[in-house]
Amino acid sequence: MTISDALLDAVAHGEHHAPHDVLGLHQDVDATGRAVWTVRARRPLARSVTAVFADGERVPLMHVREGIWAGAKSGRARPYVLETVYPDGSGNTCDDPYRHLPGLGELDLHLIREGRHERLWDVLGAHVREDDGSVGTAFAVWAPNARAVRVVGSFNAWDGRGHAMRSLGASGVWELFVPGLAAGAVYKFEIRTPAGDWILKADPMAQAAEVPPATASVVAASTYAWTDAEWIAARAAQQPVARPMSVYEVHLGSWREHMDYRGAADALISHVQSLGFTHVEFLPLAEHPFGGSWGYQVSGYYAPTSRYGSPDDLRYLIDRLHGAGIGVIMDWVPGHFPKDAFALGRFDGTPLYEHPDPRRGEHRDWGTYIFDYGRNEVRNFLVANALYWFEQFHVDGLRVDAVASMLYLDYSRADGEWEPNIHGGRENLEAIRFLQEVNATAYRLHPGVAMIAEESTSFTGVTAPTDHGGLGFGFKWNMGWMNDSLVYIQRDPMYRSHHAGELSFSFVYAFSENFVLPISHDEVVHGKGSLLAKMPGDHWQKLANMRAFLSYMWAHPGKQLLFMGQEFGQLSEWSEQRPLDWWLLDQPSHRQLQDFVAALNATYADQPALWQRDGDPSAFERLGAPSWNPDVLAFRRDGGGSTVVVVCNFSGAPLRDHPLHLPAAGRWDEILNSDSSAFGGSGVGNLGAVQTDAAGLALLQLPPLGVLWLVHHPGR
Structure with a gap:
């Protein structure tokens, strides 16, 4: 020829x-x-x-x-x-x-074009494998508009002319098998754009990356042997909405000084177990170039950040947490990505992962790109990424960041800066379909996991099933509760009686979705101060307010999330650049607050009434008769065959012989008192129990800035 x-x-x-x-x-x-x-x-x-x-x-x-x-x-x-x-x-x-022949078959290429390859990470990216008697690394990348693609790295002195990839036609995929190349090799793709320029890009499907600020991808091959089969089987048999869930939110890099994945295991497990939290939620652990983004501007969606070790080191941490009975949730960011030249933006010289219309493809406030949710391959990239974290890292849930920014075309845009959908509305129909797909697919393939939406608007059906037109999430962050309750609790107790609705309004919609009540990192940074610092009064009053607020939060319908450091009353607001102020635990009052959080979690977990029927309005009732007091908030929770009554006194003074009709006559044990002297309180209470009259009327001793949990014992 x-x-x-x-x-x-x-x-x-x-x-x-x-x-x-x-x-x-x-x-x-x-x-x-x-x-x-x-x-x-x-x-x-x-x-x-x-x-x-x-x-x-x-x-x-x-x-x-x-x-x-x-x-x-x-x-x-x-x-x-x-x-x-x-x-x-x-x-x-x-x-x-x-x-060597291509490593992708016709079925793979068809599924990629259709946006239906549920194990995309197995065929794209870099994989060490044996092919026709030779061991090496198979590379594959989606770059449909490229004129040529080459693999470059330290193995070829960053000269890709000898490692040009072949196009696999209409799929837009390019591939090459490089014999002799082993795990640990550093590489990028060198892409010739339609304009004829050569650009260097990290692999979008890389499963490891260099430690930032270096930006190359790394060939990875896992050798980790999981030991959590029993945990995964038990998870599949349960529904998180009917289980206790109190989440400890962690930014791994600033939890303690010089933490890595393996080094964190013992200390984190010990701390979380001692406090009784059921789950740890990590701020995003996918690779990101700028540490100050806390992981929310992702450059490597399939690569755990190498700041804290290797992918197998992260597997070890998660496996150890499961072995200790602790679930793992990870923040996931499919709403936007950074414009760094080495990453996803303009990947093949054209808008590829991002929507080509800047009215839909850019977040001007954040300086980031928005995914093109209507493109099959992009949607596949994101759906498969969610599945990847469940499959390859055994996470128990994904908290999806900034869902509101995905749902609305006019999000943070003025008139004229956005384009309506085909029906003339403001909803992003493609993003909605993507969210429905990722949720339905995750629950189908990984029963028992939790998909959690950070969604700050009144969009209906966030946790409704997709076959009923909902988005299909398992939980939604209750941002309305968070905003209202923090406004209320920061008020001087002298004036709270005029603002009781700020604390109770959430009961109106508490059962419209499956909610998580979040006091997250966003509430203790950027000048907002720590949770303890928000509280009014002197140091004792701040701590009393803190205990009362957490008691109310844990008893409110919904699951709970608390950001690290708040469990012991961090005084300064959080910064990702330094570890928490653990020295505060040398002070008795802060140690007592941490002990209280442990007691709060233990009591919560022991009372099914506080978590088993979170979404059932018939399992909840406001109480208050015969003496309604705007400083007193009382309600009952039912579940597991028992009833818990919660009585909150947010005034600064004790209330003696406060009359309250309880749901049943008899003895009610005081299972939690936020004002207990053991936790640094004043010790006002009911000597462990209250007895009603035959009509169920009790005279309660309500502590100042205090909350009581009472449980009924029939027949006593």
Whole structure:
């Protein structure tokens, strides 16, 4: 077969979209018409090149043009290696990347085009594997508008001309198998844009990355052996909404000084177990270039951040947490991504992962791009990424960041800066369909996990099933409760009686969704101060307010989330640049607050009435008769065959013999008193129990800035 000089030049310079059509082993005919096999190889500056076949046959290659060598053999096609000698006498013998067939089949390519490849990470990215007797790394990347793609890295001195990838046609996928390349190799893709420029990009599907500020991808191969099969089986048999859930939110880099994945395991498990939290929620652990983003501007969606160790180190941490009975939730950010030149933005020189219309494709406030949720391959990239964290890292839930910004086309945009949907509305229909798909797919493939929406608007049906038109989340953060309750609790107790509705309004909609009540990192940063610092009064009053607020929060319908440091009364607001002020635990009052949080979690977990029927309005009732007091908030919770009554006194003075009709006559044990002297309180209470009269009327001793939990014992 005659090959034009122009084609040889393009292949020699690594600029051709189908280098395998020229290089490698090809059926051919010689000048006499005899069938032969032609071997072509790119070996610039070589003195001689010989193809050595598996049966020992040696075929000398002749230089053709621009470092391209060729030779022919008869007989059967067999695997071969290339033996190269250079003018100085040095040389090497290595396998030829261009003799290997593609690692992706037609079904893979079809599913990618359709946006339905649920194990996308198995076929795109970099994978160490054996192929036709050779061990190496298979690379594949989606770049449909590229004119050429090359793999570059330390293994080829960042010169990709010898490792040009082949296009797999309409799929937009490019692939190459590089023999001999092992896990740990550092690489990027060198992409020729439609404009003819060469740009360097990290692998969107990389499963590991260099430690920032370095930005290259790293070939990863897991050797971790999980030990949490019993945990996963038990998880699949349960529904999180009917289980206790109190979440400890953690930014791993600032929890303690110099923490990494493995080093954090013992300390984090000990702390969380001692406090009784059921779950840990990590701020995003996917790779991100800027530490000050706390992980919310992701550059490597499939790569755990290397700041804290390897992917297997993260697997170890999660496995250890499961072994200790602690669930793991991770923040996930499918709403936007940064514009860093090395990452997803303008990946093949065109808007690819981002929507091409800036009215839909850019967050001007955040300086980021917005995914093109209507494009099959982009939607597939995100859906598969959620599945990847469940499958490969066994996380028990994903908290989806900034859902409101995804739902509305006019989010943070003035008139004229957004384009309505096809029906003239403001809803982002493509994003809604994506959220429905990712939730439905996650629950189908991983029963028992939790998909949690950070959604700050009144969008209906966030936790309704997708087959009923809902978004299909398991939980929604109750941002309304958070805002109202924090406004209320920061008021001087003298004036709270005029604002009782701020605390109780959440009861009106508490059962419209499956809620999580969040006091998250967002509430203790950027000048907002810590939770303790928000409380009014002197130090004792701040601590009393803190205990009362947490008691009310834990008893309110919904699950709970508390950001690290608040459990012991961090005084200063959080900064990702320094660890928490653990020295505060040397002060008795802060140690007592932490002890109280442990007691709060233990009592909560022991009372099914506080978590079993969170979404059932019939399991809740406001109380107050016969003496309604705007400083007193009382309600009952039912579940597990028992009833818990919660009585909150948010005034600064004790209330003696406060009359309250309880749901049943008899004895009610005081199972929690936030004013207990053991926790630093004044000790006002009911000596462990109250007795009603025959009509259920009790005279309660309500502590100042205090909350009581009472449980009924029938027949006593």
